[in-house]
Amino acid sequence: MKTKSRLKGLLKFQEPTDLFFSLYLNTQWKDEQQRERVRIFTKNALHTINVAAYPPEVQESLRADIQRIETYVEALIKQTLQVELAGVALFASYARDLFQTYGSTVPFTNQCTLATHPYIAQLAAVGREYENALVIMVDTESARIFEMEWGEILSELDIESEVPGRHKQGGWSQMRFQRHIQDHMDRHHKEVAEQVIRRFDQGNYANVILYGQDRILASFRSFLPERIQERIIAKAALDITVPDTLVREKTLEILHQKKAQGEREAVTRLTETAQAHGLAVLGLLDTLEALNKRVVAQLLVSQNFSRWGWRCPSCTLLGEQIPLGCPLCGRELKTVDLKEEMVWETFRQDGEVEFISDPSLLAHKGVGAFLRFR
Ligand SMILES: [Zn+2]
16 A cells, blocks of 8 residues: 555656656665676666667657766765665656655665666565554553654654652552552553554554563553554564664564565465466466456566566557567557566556565466456
């Protein structure tokens, strides 16, 4: 859901006459060689584009894009920009007034393409892997609430509540004291729950993660409404005083596990549904046919799927074996990266995309889809 809304700005661009640069870089500057690799990669990629082969009106736009991409990458390498990011994605089309960059806390694989729409597979895969999460650490008198998106902590709220009469416990009966502590904890948990509810409703979080002691979490949970309880994907013991970096690390690990489990379940469900001739297809040809019929609800594609095919720039038909002309409208075809086109087409049909690292899908050429109808 969140992935799509972040990609929405890019998904509107598709015109047979326009050209878009998509550049992905691994900007983990572990060593000086990595900067040099990025510089050389970008330079080579941009210089292999034969600008003179394009119509004069397109040439101007291409030259402008090449120039500003080079300037941007140079600044990135000199570390005057976005130093903390492990990956950067850039989309540019001078003619369409587009120049947009996205930072990522996980590295991208270097990739540079010029096509009739932005190439979004890598960006979408990172977004899917690290869906947003609302993280709550809670004990009897303090709490920390983190809002995370795309693997990054966007905000942190710390709550401390005073325990009234804590030092005046002398003379209290054991029972009265226990009651007092319980009341106080409940008030604190209610206050934390209110902050959680506000954030949850604003951010539409796919995942809620709780950190704390079992007994305390059980008590805190009772203050959360059903809609939040059902999004709790994990509870774990983590000391409330640990640094942010550790909270992030632990959370990414949990999200990764959830993703891996979800993948295996999705592939099993896809295989069973397709074999029972239900609303699912397996393999490249049937998936392309479903995309051409615009009936894909969810595409499942292997992370390492790699294959060339064709696309008609006029009627947007997609195929694998390259014919002489478009079988539908007869126009000249373009050779395309099928993974990028399938991902793009699914989003354009308002479907979801699941990127599969689990090898189970490879038995079916690494691709399949759930359908809206047949
Ligand atoms: Zn066509």
